[in-house]
Amino acid sequence: MQGFSKEYKVLLISPPLSRIRFNLSGIMPMQPLGMASLAAYLRERNVQVSLLDSVALRHTADQTLHEILRRNPKVVGFSTTIFNIAHTHAIIRQLKTIRPEIHTVIGGYGVVFPPEMLGNRLAEVDFFIKGEGERALYELVCALQSGGPFSSVPGLIWRENGQVRHNPPGKPLDPDSLPLPALDLLPKAPYAMHPPFNVKPPLCLVETARGCGWHCNFCSLSRDLRQKSPGRVAEEIAWAKRVFQAREVHFVDPTFTAGRKRLYALTEMISREFPGLAWSCKSRVDLIDYETAHQMAKAGCYMVSLGIESGSQRMLNSMNKATTVEQSVKAVHALKKAGIRSLAYIMFGAPGETDQTVRETMELLKRIKPDYALFAGLMPDPLSALLNQKNREGVASQDDVFNLYYNNDASGTPFENQSFTGIPMEDVNRWVKNAYLSFYLNPHYMAARLFSSKSLREIRNLAYGAAMLAKDAIIPMRP
Numbered sequence: 001m002q003g004f005s006k007e008y009k010v011l012l013i014s015p016p017l018s019r020i021r022f023n024l025s026g027i028m029p030m031q032p033l034g035m036a037s038l039a040a041y042l043r044e045r046n047v048q049v050s051l052l053d054s055v056a057l058r059h060t061a062d063q064t065l066h067e068i069l070r071r072n073p074k075v076v077g078f079s080t081t082i083f084n085i086a087h088t089h090a091i092i093r094q095l096k097t098i099r100p101e102i103h104t105v106i107g108g109y110g111v112v113f114p115p116e117m118l119g120n121r122l123a124e125v126d127f128f129i130k131g132e133g134e135r136a137l138y139e140l141v142c143a144l145q146s147g148g149p150f151s152s153v154p155g156l157i158w159r160e161n162g163q164v165r166h167n168p169p170g171k172p173l174d175p176d177s178l179p180l181p182a183l184d185l186l187p188k189a190p191y192a193m194h195p196p197f198n199v200k201p202p203l204c205l206v207e208t209a210r211g212c213g214w215h216c217n218f219c220s221l222s223r224d225l226r227q228k229s230p231g232r233v234a235e236e237i238a239w240a241k242r243v244f245q246a247r248e249v250h251f252v253d254p255t256f257t258a259g260r261k262r263l264y265a266l267t268e269m270i271s272r273e274f275p276g277l278a279w280s281c282k283s284r285v286d287l288i289d290y291e292t293a294h295q296m297a298k299a300g301c302y303m304v305s306l307g308i309e310s311g312s313q314r315m316l317n318s319m320n321k322a323t324t325v326e327q328s329v330k331a332v333h334a335l336k337k338a339g340i341r342s343l344a345y346i347m348f349g350a351p352g353e354t355d356q357t358v359r360e361t362m363e364l365l366k367r368i369k370p371d372y373a374l375f376a377g378l379m380p381d382p383l384s385a386l387l388n389q390k391n392r393e394g395v396a397s398q399d400d401v402f403n404l405y406y407n408n409d410a411s412g413t414p415f416e417n418q419s420f421t422g423i424p425m426e427d428v429n430r431w432v433k434n435a436y437l438s439f440y441l442n443p444h445y446m447a448a449r450l451f452s453s454k455s456l457r458e459i460r461n462l463a464y465g466a467a468m469l470a471k472d473a474i475i476p477m478r479p
């Protein structure tokens with residue numbers, strides 16, 4: 001292990017986020033687990049590391065820059081998504097004019113564009129790391145301190161002699177071998193989760209697995225599912241309780257219920273070691289049945305988010321979702337029977353979507369009555385199979401896709417009037433807006449929600465979410 005002086009400081013930042021229309025994701029700050037995990041890995045190896053969560057502290061870009069200058073690190077790393085890479089780039093541009101010697105690194109979900117595009121378009125950024133960051137960031141910091149070569153740093157993108165270079169990704173890490181995320185380095189901020197979660201605050205996010213074993217064509221999450229052992233998950237929950245006094249946990253992995261044996265071991269562990277804990281998770285409709293739902297409910301699970309996506313089998317096939325409409329019906333039914341609420345994620349605008357398929361989706365929702373639904377226009381991941389295909393077909397060039405995501409604005413791009421899949425934006429926007437109105441502005445639905453709410457806090461929480469969505473419905477739609 002390399003030695004580091006006290007002066008060799010690394011600062012990791014969760015940069016300001018802008019909210020996306022009809023999406024409740026960004027309205028409350030959630031613990032940035034990626035950054036906390038990177039910090040723990042560096043700290044374990046004696047690197048002086050600190051965290052700045054600009055989202056939780058509600059810092060502007062200027063305040064974030066000011067804080068970087070005040071802390072004066074040798075290396076500053078930014079945890080990005082495709083939607084805040086532009087804010088991050090702006091901060092780095094300014095930083096480089098003042099302190100060009102500070103090394104800048106961008107990592108996280110924003111690193112989903114081709115290396116040459118990132119290296120050339122974001123020329124002020126010194127390094128990008130694609131994918132899992134713990135070992136890669138540590139090796140980069142070691143190389144920077146020792147003046148060593150960058151060619152062995154996994155997933156690294158950098159410029160050398162005017163050329164953009166990039167390394168292959170590293171071997172996936174064993175998630176049980178990682179140190180517990182450095183939650184203790186996060187600010188004592190009002191971390192929460194957007195409605196309808198947050199029923200028993202304080203809430204803390206917990207990761208129990210990395211990657212996903214499925215192949216939906218709009219997504220490019222790592223295909224390599226690695227689940228943590230129940231013992232390790234128990235340590236993470238205990239740690240979240242200790243640092244944040246968590247009484248509620250949201251498991252962030254996309255397929256929490258994958259593997260019945262492991263799921264039962266997890267639910268037994270939670271019942272035994274954390275009685276009274278309220279928790280929620282995400283899953284696929286083909287990974288839920290009544291027996292699993294019943295076990296989960298007994299262990300304190302109160303809500304499951306399900307990627308239902310569509311009520312049309314043709315559309316599910318077009319997304320390579322590998323689920324059936326019937327499985328959606330059964331999953332929601334099983335959850336209801338077990339006393340667990342369901343949150344349906346619905347997406348409009350995959351190839352072949354029409355008024356008819358949207359009607360089929362709305363009819364499915366009427367029939368299965370999930371407790372909540374979130375609707376969105378399809379925004380495929382830039383490296384997904386779907387966008388690669390559209391790129392080959394000449395419908396969506398990589399430049400246009402970059403411009404759209406980077407600016408979070410379709411003006412001046414071919415997507416001003418039509419989606420990546422060639423569907424008029426007017427239609428996609430109308431589907432999303434009408435779906436919200438028809439699902440939520442329904443007296444039966446509202447009465448059911450009011451009566452099933454367990455506390456005044458929950459009603460207030462839901463009213464807040466509803467107000468945000470209503471505001472989105474009134475302000476003219478931006479793609």
Ligand code: B12
Nearest residue numbers: 025030031032033034077079081083107108132133220252
């Ligand atoms: C929590 C979460 C959020 C939170 C983030 C809160 C926070 N403070 O981090 C919020 C609510 C803001 C959010 C929003 C969105 N999210 Co989100 N989110 C997640 C979720 C559920 C968990 C992320 C997490 O904590 N993972 C665990 C940690 C340990 O891993 P990690 O974050 O990936 O970090 C690792 C690497 O990315 C990397 N890394 C991260 N940061 C850095 C920084 C540096 C310097 C380096 C070197 C490396 C590095 O190293 C880390 C450790 O290995 C994931 C699903 C998942 N399970 O991954 C979706 C996910 C990341 N979100 C996704 C999406 C699509 C979104 C939205 C765009 C949704 C939308 N349509 O609006 C928005 C973006 C909003 C915005 N304005 O930017 C997608 C990304 C899809 C993709 N690229 O393929 C995911 C994968 C879900 C999915 N399957 O669709 N999200």
Ligand code: SF4
Nearest residue numbers: 212214215216219254
């Ligand atoms: S959408 Fe969900 S289930 Fe499908 S590949 Fe992505 S993470 Fe996996």
